[in-house]
Amino acid sequence: MRSLYMFIFLLFAGTVFGQNTVSGVVMDGDLNEPLIGATVMERGTTNGTITGADGTFSLNVSTDAGTLVISYVGFESMNAAFGGERGYSLGDMVMATDASSLSEVVITGVMDIVQDRRTPVAVSTISSKEIQAAAGNVEFPEVMKNTPSIYVANQAGGYGDSEVFTRGFDQTNTAFLLNGQPINGMEDGKMYWSNWSGMTDVASAVQVQRGLGSSKLAISSV
Structure with missing residues (x-):
């Protein structure tokens, strides 16, 4: 029974020490304002989160060192490496506008012009x-x-x-x-x-x- 308790304790401790928290703030490079709802993913996994109303995020990652992929519609995706210590903070991460992703919008208008001798008006x-x-x-x-x-x-x-x-x-x-x-x-x-x-x-x-x-x-x- 004592061996079983020891095994469960060691397994729980390994799970706790295997997690690391990475935090940061995602900013709009043009407006110098926080980006709300930006996607933050741990590379190579399905683990991720989104930024809050103030652009901040906190993500529990599975390794002590790795890379986060940050993306947002209309902005260039960016990679941010973390590691070296637990509770790692990436600070402010400034995203640049992706001009190539903005497609041209064409608005077409039609004038309701009466044609002489063709419209009974x-x-x-x-x-x-x-x-x-x-x-x-x-x-x-x-x-x-x-x-x-x-x-x-x-x-x-x-x-x-x-x-x-x-x-x-x-x-x-x-x-x-x-x-x-x-x-x-x-x-x-x-x-x-x-x-x-x-x-x-x-x-x-x-x-x-x-x-x-x-x-x-x-x-x-x-």
Whole structure:
């Protein structure tokens, strides 16, 4: 019985002394901030952990000396050797951004432009040449004042106070699109022309659609 107790004690002691703890902090080299959720693995094993909210980690390893592999999405993996003492600290480990892993993102937009004689919608198109000729020193809405069913009211206030009425409806009932994207005010639906003062210099065309029609790109409007 005494031999059995001695054997169990020695086995337990061997297990305890066979473990070693390695700790450290994983940092973002660009922002100089801790990396949360970085993967820390003991090379050649399935033993690993992840960094906490402050970028720190503590891993029980099976050997007194070895290598940790640290990885994180968008960063170059790095190797960190440990050994020499128990409770080994690797200190701050700075990871560099892996530019090769960042793929190009292409965003494609489609403008819902009516084609003359091909779409049953009342439409008027103002070319860039006509825009430049009509612009002068007036605000951009003045370019559309000669368009059928369009009335432009220029208030006596400051720049950008013009209003565009389409068939009698004010701007809150009209959808204004820039390259297919709505630009009406998000809260009240109004159009603030002072935000688009340089439109006359860059617009290649202005298209006014009136009456019954449909658009894939904006909410319903009169």
